[in-house]
Amino acid sequence: MVGQNKKKTFLKALLYLLPSLLVVALFVVYPMFHTLRMSFYEDFNIFSKEGSGFGLSSYIWVLEDPTFHKALLNTFIYAIVTVPVSIVISLFIAILLDSKIRGSKFFQTAFFLPYVTNAIAIGLAFRFIFHSEFGIFNKFLAVFGIDAIQWLNDPDWSMFTLCIFGIWSALAFKIVIFLAGLQGIDPQLYQAARIDEAGRWKQFTKITLPQLGPILAYQFVIATIGAFKCYEEVIGLFGDDGPLHSATTMVYYMYDKFYNANRYTIAAASGVLMFLIIMVFTFIQLRMSNRKAAQ
Amino acid sequence: MSQDNKIGSPCLRAAAFIFLAAGSLIMLFPFFWMISGSLKTLREITSPKIIWWPAEMQWQNYTTVLTMETNPFGIYFRNSIIVAVINTVFTLLTTILGAFAFSRLEFKGRDRLFNLLLATMMVPSQMYIITNFITITRMNLYNSLWAQILPYSASIFYIYLLRQFFNQIPDQLYLASKVDGCSDWKYLWKIMVPNAKSSLVTIGLFNFIASWNAYLWPLMVTGDIDKRVLSIGLKYFASDSGSDYHLMMAGATIVVVPLILIYLIFQKYIIQGIARGGLKG
Amino acid sequence: MDIRLENLTKTFSNKDRQVETIAVNNFSFTIPSGHLAGLLGPSGCGKSTTLFLLAGLLEPTSGKIFFGDEDVTALPPEKRGIGLVFQNYALYPHMSVYDNIAFPLRNSKSFREQHKDARERKSEIDRIVQETAKIVAIEELLDRKPAQLSGGQQQRVAIARAIAKKPKVLLLDEPLSNLDARLRIQTREEIRRIQQATGITTVFVTHDQEEAMSITDEIIIMKDGIIQQIAQPQETYIHPANVFVAQFLGNPPINLIDVSICDGWIILNDRKTVKTKLQDGNYKMGIRPESFALGTQDSEEAVAATVVYKATIGRDFQVRFNINGRLCEALIESDSRIETGDNVFFTMKRSGVHLFSTDGEREEIW
Numbered sequence: 001m002v003g004q005n006k007k008k009t010f011l012k013a014l015l016y017l018l019p020s021l022l023v024v025a026l027f028v029v030y031p032m033f034h035t036l037r038m039s040f041y042e043d044f045n046i047f048s049k050e051g052s053g054f055g056l057s058s059y060i061w062v063l064e065d066p067t068f069h070k071a072l073l074n075t076f077i078y079a080i081v082t083v084p085v086s087i088v089i090s091l092f093i094a095i096l097l098d099s100k101i102r103g104s105k106f107f108q109t110a111f112f113l114p115y116v117t118n119a120i121a122i123g124l125a126f127r128f129i130f131h132s133e134f135g136i137f138n139k140f141l142a143v144f145g146i147d148a149i150q151w152l153n154d155p156d157w158s159m160f161t162l163c164i165f166g167i168w169s170a171l172a173f174k175i176v177i178f179l180a181g182l183q184g185i186d187p188q189l190y191q192a193a194r195i196d197e198a199g200r201w202k203q204f205t206k207i208t209l210p211q212l213g214p215i216l217a218y219q220f221v222i223a224t225i226g227a228f229k230c231y232e233e234v235i236g237l238f239g240d241d242g243p244l245h246s247a248t249t250m251v252y253y254m255y256d257k258f259y260n261a262n263r264y265t266i267a268a269a270s271g272v273l274m275f276l277i278i279m280v281f282t283f284i285q286l287r288m289s290n291r292k293a294a295q
Numbered sequence: 296m297s298q299d300n301k302i303g304s305p306c307l308r309a310a311a312f313i314f315l316a317a318g319s320l321i322m323l324f325p326f327f328w329m330i331s332g333s334l335k336t337l338r339e340i341t342s343p344k345i346i347w348w349p350a351e352m353q354w355q356n357y358t359t360v361l362t363m364e365t366n367p368f369g370i371y372f373r374n375s376i377i378v379a380v381i382n383t384v385f386t387l388l389t390t391i392l393g394a395f396a397f398s399r400l401e402f403k404g405r406d407r408l409f410n411l412l413l414a415t416m417m418v419p420s421q422m423y424i425i426t427n428f429i430t431i432t433r434m435n436l437y438n439s440l441w442a443q444i445l446p447y448s449a450s451i452f453y454i455y456l457l458r459q460f461f462n463q464i465p466d467q468l469y470l471a472s473k474v475d476g477c478s479d480w481k482y483l484w485k486i487m488v489p490n491a492k493s494s495l496v497t498i499g500l501f502n503f504i505a506s507w508n509a510y511l512w513p514l515m516v517t518g519d520i521d522k523r524v525l526s527i528g529l530k531y532f533a534s535d536s537g538s539d540y541h542l543m544m545a546g547a548t549i550v551v552v553p554l555i556l557i558y559l560i561f562q563k564y565i566i567q568g569i570a571r572g573g574l575k576g
Numbered sequence: 577m578d579i580r581l582e583n584l585t586k587t588f589s590n591k592d593r594q595v596e597t598i599a600v601n602n603f604s605f606t607i608p609s610g611h612l613a614g615l616l617g618p619s620g621c622g623k624s625t626t627l628f629l630l631a632g633l634l635e636p637t638s639g640k641i642f643f644g645d646e647d648v649t650a651l652p653p654e655k656r657g658i659g660l661v662f663q664n665y666a667l668y669p670h671m672s673v674y675d676n677i678a679f680p681l682r683n684s685k686s687f688r689e690q691h692k693d694a695r696e697r698k699s700e701i702d703r704i705v706q707e708t709a710k711i712v713a714i715e716e717l718l719d720r721k722p723a724q725l726s727g728g729q730q731q732r733v734a735i736a737r738a739i740a741k742k743p744k745v746l747l748l749d750e751p752l753s754n755l756d757a758r759l760r761i762q763t764r765e766e767i768r769r770i771q772q773a774t775g776i777t778t779v780f781v782t783h784d785q786e787e788a789m790s791i792t793d794e795i796i797i798m799k800d801g802i803i804q805q806i807a808q809p810q811e812t813y814i815h816p817a818n819v820f821v822a823q824f825l826g827n828p829p830i831n832l833i834d835v836s837i838c839d840g841w842i843i844l845n846d847r848k849t850v851k852t853k854l855q856d857g858n859y860k861m862g863i864r865p866e867s868f869a870l871g872t873q874d875s876e877e878a879v880a881a882t883v884v885y886k887a888t889i890g891r892d893f894q895v896r897f898n899i900n901g902r903l904c905e906a907l908i909e910s911d912s913r914i915e916t917g918d919n920v921f922f923t924m925k926r927s928g929v930h931l932f933s934t935d936g937e938r939e940e941i942w
Binding site: 465467468470471472473474475476477481486489490492 | 628631633652653654658659660662663664666668669670679680683684685737738
Binding site for chain 1: 308311312314315316318319321322323324325326328329332340341342343344345388389390392393395396397400401402403405412415417418419421422423424425426427428429430432433445446447448449451454473479504507508510511514515525526529530533534540543544546547548550551554555557558559562565566569570571
């Protein structure tokens, strides 16, 4: 355009970008590198910003810590259980919601509601429901003659209860995405399939699933990343990391090392490890879904 | 799409209806049980029998919770509102300006810078809060509401979303505004922002909800009771109050009800937002 | 206000491939004050680029643009005193028709200086909006949003917005291309009427020859960034400056035949047909389909041919035959008796016969 010089436009753009760049540089970009740097020290003074013992000692410490093993194992269990289960259930519900059944508008509202709710508050409600003594779930089971189960206080049950809560919370978001995906499928595909006398199951496996392919892959990646970051659900449900640390997770471990134990370099190292694990998993999942798409 | 393309036989449709109804009950039950519990007496809540709804609604549970000395939910609520509102206003401002620069202004290295910023989204936020805690402490902002507002007052993701929308506004509109004597600044606020209203509402809502629900970061940077927001206050209250579940449920309800209201009022925007951007709060 | 271009050139460089395209190549011409000029050419010929250069939305690589005596080359768009109507109208979707038309006035600094008092300014804007709306006949639409209007109505609003601030120059970029056929004819006459009513010097970009022919005072025909001919519409048809112009104008297109001149005669199908003053040699000859008529062996300037195809199109016969090995088409009045396979003689109207050198430039036959 006439009357614009490049230098001026550059300066102007810089002004527009200044607020967001300042925040992002200070609170996103800088900490990425700083946390990485911290993780390579054995000890780090957060006030003088000086570290001692440069090397991998913090990583070795974390990798040898049994609590970290437990956190890692729990996080994996949580991801392996909640991700597929919630995806299957939400896909099923989305298909039902998409079939224009009477009242589906109300059902949609009901199924989407948990998306907006606070994990701590609803965790408390679940804590109340699963209370061993006066929780309604045990009272309900008692009707069938089942003895009270220590859902929250028994280390053997705590991960189970956490997974139930996790699945419940994860459904809403996935249903919305699936529903949008289903509504994007060209109805002519189904009409053509009916003309070709494809049954309902065949329509599902030959049209719905392949058409939802990219969305399924997206859901798997997003849900796995989300599951690896599981933390607030734990706090909401147990108030801490469960009986005998039985429901501790990677993020909980990191927070605990940083805030309660003041082991800054350990926390940083575990944070970097968590990032690496998430990267590797995302990469593997994307590779797998790409290969499938290629076939 | 005609109905007969979907689940066909009346039998199947009835089964689907029943399944959905049962599912909705499971989804809604925790909310119902929370609200019902918040209106019960201590005796009712610890009763061995199942009491679906209190004999007499105990509204004073709420006044108790709101005015408690150890865990004043009134103050928590106020803090949550302040943090969420200011944070959302800041985020919208930085997002509008940033998205405009990345979508409309032409400067050297624009796309490279933008891609670089997008790449930072790969890193989980949990990794940088460690350093952010140090930064906030050194800025003397520990134990303040600003500590909770500032680090989240710009978001690459929202800039990305709004830029997508801005890019859809035809170039000709910009050129027309130039001919009509409109500056870039005026074009942004008079033409682009009004046209992006629904995107901005969605971004604002998501940011508000995310801010309202934030837990780990506010927990790290607040020490005193009068700086706590609801999520934190509720957590502390839950560990302090033993088995006063009726009061805990009242506290939880106070946290959740504004969210439910927002959801019911803005359902359309929220659902569209998730569906379009794959937003995760 | 006349518009004068002096050696105007615009090149675009493709960063990746280091290729330079010359969109506008050394243009110099003048559009007299109050005229409606059409920039005509196939897509990609640089006509929109020329318009955007006039508007100041693009910066020329070299050359100058004058509005009257003022050199506007370095002026930004808003200071040039132009109105611009875009192909897609580019109406502000969230504003009412009224606000769309008022927008340029509200932005104008000079308007604000002329009407310092806010209330007086408001009533002046209102007066201008009403008056402009009347000119383009949209008075009853002022409260609507653009999305509630038909294509033709949006088009009028776009024109109203462009002329509300009384521009010295009005620029229209393919303003009719988004309208259906009937509306297009109606609207182009409307544009002509508005242009004449306001007397604004207007430049109109189009790829549709009929549009350009029907309403403009002069046509600037372009191809690949180079001006082919500037003339009154009828002149370009009757005296095309080169083969491109001859081929581009006219529907069905002109017949183009390789011919040779022997002893001052143009030879068609081995017969001396037209006497010319031109030197002997090879040429290209263009004959418009409607310039043929049935003749006899004795007719002057008649070409002998065998009819290979005949169809009836409305009041004409569409007839095809070979001349010098090239299939030609003619439109003959349907009262003639003619059948496929007939050996006939076609006479040619002088006004429809053009001769070009082998490199495409016009040569005068007589």
